[in-house]
Amino acid sequence: xxxxxxxxxxxxxxxxxxxxxxxxxxxxxxxxxxxxxxxxxxxxxxxxxxxxxxxxxxxxxxxxxxxxxxxxxxxxx
Numbered sequence: 001x002x003x004x005x006x007x008x009x010x011x012x013x014x015x016x017x018x019x020x021x022x023x024x025x026x027x028x029x030x031x032x033x034x035x036x037x038x039x040x041x042x043x044x045x046x047x048x049x050x051x052x053x054x055x056x057x058x059x060x061x062x063x064x065x066x067x068x069x070x071x072x073x074x075x076x077x
Contacts, residue, residue, distance in 0.1 A: 001032060001035055008067045009029070009071075013039070013059070021043075026041075027045065035072060036072050036073075036074065038074050038075070039073060039075055041055075
């Protein structure tokens with residue numbers, strides 16, 4: 001992943017944070033390795049039964065649309 005793409009990943013995550021915070025959760029970037037983005041879900045998101053949907057159907061989908069279709073996302077927790 002290029003430095004520009006890393007910055008785009010950070011910008012996308014920052015843009016999504018208010019939506020997660022509105023539900024009592026949050027997301028934090030842990031690392032970027034090649035096309036794998038690792039995040040930590042915080043607050044209500046960390047124990048939410050829909051966290052996988054938030055990761056794959058939300059965050060990963062948006063990152064693929066806005067940054068690179070090859071991105072995968074995983075949660076550290």
